[in-house]
Amino acid sequence: MPANEHSVHPVIVGVSPGQPTHVVLHAAQFALRFGAPLVCAHVNPGRYATAEAADGAVSSTSIDPDFADLREEIFDEKLAAGLAELLVDSGIEWRMLLLAGDIASALGHLAQTIDAAMIVVGSHESSVSGSIQEFFNRSIAVQLAHHQHRPVVVIPARPPGLESPTPWKQ
Template sequence: MSNISNPARPVIVGVAPGQPPQVVEQAAHFASRFDAELVCVFVDQARVPITEGADGSVVSEPIDPDYSDPSEDVFDSALAASLEQLLKETGLQWRTLVLAGEVSVALGRVAERLDAAMIVVGTHRRSAGGGLQEFFNRSVATHLAHRQTRPVVVIPAHAPVPEFSHPWREG
């Protein structure tokens, strides 16, 4: 039960196109258990943050000054549709944010700004060229774990979907 004068601290989840759904599902499970908002965050590494809003949002500019697309601060519609599909029956309050810069730094900053209960990140499925990608993903989780004062939960992509019952699902 939420306390209006002391609302639950949000759960931050790092999201990306092609990410295994269990990352968001697990983050939603935590948010549901805490009766908290789920904040789905995409970090654009090709941009740098210029200003930050109190709600965690940022205005950013491209790293390459010759490339300018103001729509880059808008959350990807395909990713938003995917999240909507995953979260539509949860009953959770959730929202999206687009951040810019280095992933672990951006996730850490928004977690501090929003006083998050935790940060949830995932690993990518292994692929033929996935070794380098896996190295960088472990690096994000490692950097978060070493730099944060709040819990960091890493959801492995290759793990089976948990068999526990989600509050919003039958059986």
């Protein structure tokens, strides 16, 4: 996003296949209330950034030099289609970015680069295995909260009263 003296700080939302759609809808509501653009960022942890543009977009390469899958260099088509369908009538300006590396670090760096108002992420499903994994890996939200100077908004994976989250179409 080109910065100018009248620019509004964008809202970043971390997106991934299988994520409940209400996470993006909440982020879109924040963007609408702030009159800000929404940046839907997907981070591929199997790649690392090799170059960065002023708008936060990155070029990347695979961590494994023997793995060359060109599909990993573009935003996931199903995720992009799901976002387009979800945000078509949102009334906000939005775009998608494909990032690389550690998810929390990449989202935090993007927020710094584009001077974001906030970062919105979804929580993990509550389960015994999820709790153990969360304990050992620390959640993305916790990592962001410890290293950010801007708000980090965590949207529950399953809002109260919802039988099961509505995932992106697979």
